[in-house]
Amino acid sequence: MNEEPEHPAVHREPQQARSAATLARVLRAAEEIASTSGLEEMTIAGVAKRAGVAVGTIYRRFKDKEQLITALTERMLERREEYVAEQLREAEPSLAGVVHAYAHALLQSFADSSRLFPELLRTRGTRSLDRGARTITELHRLLLEAAAPYTDQIRRSQPQQALDTAARALLGACFHNSVRPDAATSETDRRRYADELGDMAIAYLLTSDRRRDAGA
Numbered sequence: 001m002n003e004e005p006e007h008p009a010v011h012r013e014p015q016q017a018r019s020a021a022t023l024a025r026v027l028r029a030a031e032e033i034a035s036t037s038g039l040e041e042m043t044i045a046g047v048a049k050r051a052g053v054a055v056g057t058i059y060r061r062f063k064d065k066e067q068l069i070t071a072l073t074e075r076m077l078e079r080r081e082e083y084v085a086e087q088l089r090e091a092e093p094s095l096a097g098v099v100h101a102y103a104h105a106l107l108q109s110f111a112d113s114s115r116l117f118p119e120l121l122r123t124r125g126t127r128s129l130d131r132g133a134r135t136i137t138e139l140h141r142l143l144l145e146a147a148a149p150y151t152d153q154i155r156r157s158q159p160q161q162a163l164d165t166a167a168r169a170l171l172g173a174c175f176h177n178s179v180r181p182d183a184a185t186s187e188t189d190r191r192r193y194a195d196e197l198g199d200m201a202i203a204y205l206l207t208s209d210r211r212r213d214a215g216a
Contacts, residue, residue, distance in 0.1 A: 025051045026058055027075045030068055035116045039069060076116075077135040080109040084139055088146040095150035095205065099166065100198035102143050106174040107194045136171060143167045155208040166201040173197055 029050035034042045044065055048055045062068045084105040091101030147163055156162035177193065 022051075022053060022057065023061065026053060026061075026068075027072055030072050031076065031116065034069075034072065039116070042069075044068065073131060077131060081135055081138050081142075083109050085142055088142055091146065093149075095147060095153040096198075096202050098143070098146045098150065099170075099201050099205070100195070102146070102167075103170055103174070103198040103201065104191070104194040106139065106170060107177065107190050107197070110174045110178040111190055139171060140164075140167050143170075154205045156205060157209050162205055166205055170197055170201055 026047060030042060030047045033046055033050060042065070044058050044062075045055055047068070048058050051058075058068065062071065084102070087101050087105035088098060091097045144160075144163060144167060151159045151163065154162055174197070
């Protein structure tokens with residue numbers, strides 16, 4: 001018998017390794033189908049067939065398709081947070097190294113299942129929007145934390161505020177790329193765009209604004 005969690009779960013959490021592996025397979029199958037055919041075309045039966053499990057196996061964990069979509073949203077957002085955190089841990093230890101690693105990680109994470117990600121946040125109601133906002137907040141925090149040791153390299157008069165602005169600009173640019181019809185989708189295009197975004201952010205952070213402030 002499952003204990004009641006502190007916060008209501010959107011689905012039954014797996015209690016054993018085998019069950020966890022099955023859940024991962026189901027969510028991976030759901031993402032593959034939704035990414036290629038769209039959420040409306042995704043069905044429980046189709047996911048079960050792709051995952052190689054019985055339909056009943058899915059219904060034992062998810063009440064309906066909406067709960068499956070909610071779990072899929074959670075999985076995709078968690079994966080983005082983990083990926084960006086990992087890339088920042090491996091970044092070159094400098095302000096430029098952290099900012100460029102962040103730009104590349106963001107662009108890659110938003111490009112992953114790019115058609116599906118915006119659809120999940122746009123069409124699934126307030127809960128998905130709130131969860132998406134938490135991920136944006138976490139991604140923002142990750143850059144501030146990773147760049148903290150190098151803020152003395154920032155030449156703006158208010159380094160923390162400037163870093164905050166750069167983080168917001170990078171997040172906005174990468175999310176915008178994921179929803180625009182002419183998005184940078186090839187690996188070469190993504191790398192070039194990420195390099196340009198990183199260069200732009202670094203140029204801003206390393207440009208002094210003291211003269212402007214003095215004349216204000």
